[in-house]
Amino acid sequence: MALDKAIFDTITPSRFITFTISNPNPSLSHQLIRVAVLDSPIQLTTGLPRVAAMFVPQNRETDWIFSTESGHLELLLSSPHFSRLILIGNQPSIINCPDSPPVFHRCPIDNSFEQSLKPLVIALSPNTWFKDGNFEIPILRYEDDVVCGVVLEKSVGSFVGEMLVEDVEFVSTTSKREFRRRLRFKRMPNLVQTLIRIVPEVGFELVCVKIGEVKFRPDVGVLVHGYLVPMVASLAMISGYLEERTRVGRPKALCVGVGGGALLGFLKTLLGFQVVGVEVDEEVLRIARQYFGWEDDEFIQVVVGDAIKVLKNLACRGSDWEWGDFGVNGVENDGCVVGSKFDVIMVDLDAGDLRNGISAPPLEFVRKDVLIAAKMVLCDFGVFVINVIPPSRSFYDMLICDFKEVFHELYEIDVENGESFVLIATVSDMVSSLGNHEDTFIMKLRMVISGAYVDSIRKI
Template sequence: MTFMVVMVKGKMGAVQTIKSSLDQSAEYCNMKQATAVIRALGNENIVRESYSSGVDVLLSLRDLQLGAIGDLKVIVPGRRRQFILGEQETSLYCYKAVLLDAKKQTETFVYHCGVFIVPKARAQEWLFASAEGQWHVVESAKAARLIMVFLDSRHANIDMDIIKKDLSPLVKDLEPGNPEEEAPIPFMMAGDGVKQRDILQEATSELTGPMVVEDVVYENADGDQGSMPEKMFRRLIFGRSSGLVQSEALLIRDPHSDETDKKNKNASATSKKRRSKKGSKNSLRVDHSFLGSSYHSGIISGLSLVASALGAASTSGEKVSTTVIGLGAGCFPMFLRGCLPFVDIEVVELDPLVAELAKKYFGFSVDEQLKVHLGDGIKFVEDSVAANHSVSNGSGSNAIKILIIDVDSSDLSSGLSCPPENFVEDPFLQKAKEFLSEGGLFIINLVSRSSSVREMVVSRLRAVFEHLYSLQLEEDINEVLFASPSERYLDVNNLDAAVTKLKDLLKFPVDVESDIKKLQRLQ
């Protein structure tokens, strides 16, 4: 018996599953052959369902033109597919893109088709990275079909007019209906959310590359600071990571500057005008009680794991040794100093220019409680371990220690944005374990979009440390890992009580309860 499967290609807007009308009970039916046909149809339908469901299978523009997701001329409400736009032979660049057909087809659309360009600096925001967020963009764009195009490092420093010119012929193939009867496809773009920008300094370092210090006001900033209509933030940006905002600080009015202005109120009108223009900047200072990064808040909240030890140190007057690898703008060490006055902080920064910018623009300062060492962070830990061995002659220390790795990587080829790969390799992890001696916390700010790389890091930490915890931030790509060589100082049996203890110690407000709900034990 020979089976013939007939398929008719129509102009359907979506890929449909194949229905079988085979009667297996018929006398002529060979069950072995029929089973094989039904199995083949089942496999085909699995593929078709995966294409129709919007799963993240990257297609090419050619796949779409050949009907991989149905007829492109037809709007299919709720259709969403990722694909690669552009090829070497047909365009200057390739682009990751998402085709979205509005869920509800109404008569209120402004555009039959639109292109929305997302710069790399904003590609990981929920609004653009998640399916739910993308549908919000479709709704606000008022387009029946929206083609969302994501820029990456390949498009850095390319004029936007060149990008649009390169995209124009590509998106024409994705236009629904009759293009000759429709208006030209508009290009829309997500800005960086900055309403006002004032660049204070641009600098280039041999170690870090180009850096920018700027004051910004965001489009959605709320609240006010005295006579300031909107909140202003100061940012340190590393150019090597496509405009990575390395640090962000809140600016507030300096009451001492306001007093100085009052003393000069009898000056001439001209002098007052000149002084107020200059004083508008002088009257602002960095608020060191503010944490601009949610992962920094996560690090503070994770100290609940050792809250009892911190409380004992605070009561006895003993200082808790805390080492931070990576200074940035110095906002986190300054917050730590003010928030937990009983910690002794040593910061290790490789780049002297980064330290100079932190002091000049972000109010970073050193004293007996907070010191900075210029040099390699790994070598600092190794030297500290060697020094401790020579002093203690191998005897264990009774003091709790905290080691925080908060460094970004200049080499993204490893799949790690933070930290550099050598900070999560076995030799350094072993030294970190020795550094903590009998206990304490080893904290890593981990940023990797590769699940395999993330699992590799976790696996290495598990092999070295007896206890491992993770705090995954929902609104961010950062994950904070907490490791400890022993349970000596850990408050793992009653975290609720530990959270209360930590909050009693903190001098600045931190939403510890919300963060701790996301804490998971990995080992």
């Protein structure tokens, strides 16, 4: 059925239209081009509606970022002040070859292809855009550091929905090649849930390694996901206290949101913590074990369930719980190690709601009753650490006010990626050990993460 051009003359919030046309290049006319037009769910209150176009990078046509409505919405909302984003690329192939997974490689930009479709972009724009005689439509570029990649597995979780695991090679700033394994969810495909470093299995020279042809193994001894390092740096706030705790046993951490388990494994292995993880989707844990180096042992246990319910349950118990209560799948069992309150709670949860763009944490997790429950399960010198991707400055300011009403003091680390912050809330007054170079724990901390984040902690 032919499309009526008139339907594109007005912006209709959240309207999503896709269609295919033949390639305008006569030699490629047998190939189809996919066009997707998405109008923003957020209506601009002033000025004319602004339109932009984006051309899908060649060989990335099947990527959820470019082939799904959720991915399209992320791209649109990450480009402020645009009312419509027109996405154009080759029609994704439906061929599925499980025995030989497709490997994508970065390709140079085809300017001739873009120029040939300029009339189409103009035709898909509201007439009001051209009232001043301006016939130029901004072309947005999708830029990331991925050189090539291959999907290892697509899976479906009962809570998070479709997800995929992929190995990628990143653009290296040094002479050494950089390989990563990452986990993404279809509901927010442009947000990497877990990112770890991988290295080729023994016997492969790095210079000869090719993605899709060589097996890799996880290297869990380093954190590469941007916001995890500042989250760990927050421990510098209580380093003196943690130094005392390590003399009588392992400090205790509660990690809300497990993902691939990179943070939990790092706390246990590199910093000597005993860790309880809370994860709502059991399939995510399977992925973590199979692909991300996750290992169940006596120092890491996981509760499969709703994090808010777990926190409130712990708050009701106070100190009356045992380490063994946190069995696999949340099954309570007899424990032999008497537990105490946690020294640190670390929260890494995305909102899972694209209406306001990528954001974290979920709104329901930062309600006052949840923050009070979290405070109740922390020890007197404990800290509550949370990764925050605010959808707006006003939201962030309101969040800060809520935290200050519940906790004693509040500190911040700017992740310096243009979108996220780490908030550190304290239960009580404390003497920081940031300048104490005799503190063994902080010396260890500076050895395993960048000291720059430790030094950038500021009170707010």
